[in-house]
Amino acid sequence: MWPDSRLQNLLGIDVPILLAPMAGAASSELAIAVADAGGLGSLPCAMLSADQVRSEVGKIRQRTSRPINLNFFCHEPPEVELKREAAWSERLARYYLELGLDPDLPVPNSTRMPFDGTMCDLVVELKPEVVSFHFGLPDKDLLARVKAMGAKILSSATTVAEARWLEQHGCDAIIAQGYEAGGHRGMFLTQDISTQVGTMSLVPQVVDAVKVPVIAAGGIADARGVVAALALGAAAVQLGTAYLFCPEATIGPVHRRALRSATDDQTALTNVFSGRPARGIVNRIIREIGPISDLAPPFPLASGALAPLRLKSEAAGSEDFAQMWSGQSAHLGRELPAGELTKRLAAETLAKLDAHASAT
Ligand SMILES: Cc1cc2nc3c(=O)[nH]c(=O)nc-3n(C[C@H](O)[C@H](O)[C@H](O)COP(=O)(O)O)c2cc1C
DSSP states (O other): OOSOOHHHHHHTOSSSEEEOOOTTTOOHHHHHHHHHTTSBEEEEOTTSOHHHHHHHHHHHHHHOOSOEEEEEEOOOOOOOOHHHHHHHHHHHHHHHHHTTOOTTSOOOOOOOOBOOHHHHHHHHHHOOSEEEEESSOOOHHHHHHHHHHTOEEEEEESSHHHHHHHHHTTOSEEEEEOTTOSEEOOOOSOOOGGGOOOHHHHHHHHHHHOSSOEEEESSOOSHHHHHHHHHTTOSEEEESHHHHTSTTSOOOHHHHHHHHHOOTTSEEEEOTTTSSOEEEEOOHHHHHHOSSOTTSOTTTTHHHHHHHHHHHHHHTTOOTTOOOBOOTTGGGOOOOOHHHHHHHHHHHHHHHHHHHHHHO
């Protein structure tokens, strides 16, 4: 028996395990596998066009009748500052030359889009049971339409203040995203990474501060982490990095290889890939121009000039310029199909909880 069934009841799932939406690293396959195993399957939509979202949701609905989560970013699109763009391109020019690329080629656009009216129309049409956001919440009229359609709303908080804000603005549950987490920090009321909070400290303080259920995220990769999160008062957990090891994840071989050998001290928060702090495995570009660079244009613009370097070097099997998001617990990852991983995590957690109950 799970000690807390609030999240299962709220979202219509069997086990309190959420697949983290991971833009660029996962598609419908991962979501279907986790959903069928009783967890919440999430489809990251921030880097998909409306047609791609429609097609991926179609695949999910064909293969499972379980609830699904569609995830979107809700950042303010920044003004393009030509001077800053030029300084960034100039900083990267030596790498372009090294890889035989022309530094004067036009900078590709970033593919990370915020939730807007078009996506909102699509969400209302597709009727996912859950919609989650990263970087706060969208405009209140858009949010009201998603809520009126009946979806439960989730978003990530990296501080107690953000958790309170999300509750006041209508979230049905809050993801407490600790410092250990892989990928972008969901931070939206602060930009100060030096004061970001670890999962162990954040979860119980968010639990005390809000009435809605809390989902713990960041560094949780096995049953020990799940038990700890539940003991801290979380009603569920959201795992990202642990699912990157599954064959269904859509990461390339360079990222997969780096995850396999990553140790606890090999990730850092960096803004060089996108302009916003995100945790990834340290490589040459992070070491040489980061981990935090004042030159990086604001999110998501920094990713434009990086894209040709990433593509060319990754195609040659090099991790020098690869964006390899990972949390601090990659070393605990297990290479299992996602359904199997979800079932094992649930069974191992329940066994630990039972063992603890019979010992006390
Ligand atoms: C590869 C990767 C991509 C991510 N992309 C997203 C995303 O698109 N939307 C989102 O809400 N969170 C995203 N995250 C953050 C996760 O939701 C979650 O907070 C994080 O994975 C939890 O930490 P863990 O990786 O240690 O499990 C991403 C994380 C990773 C590792």
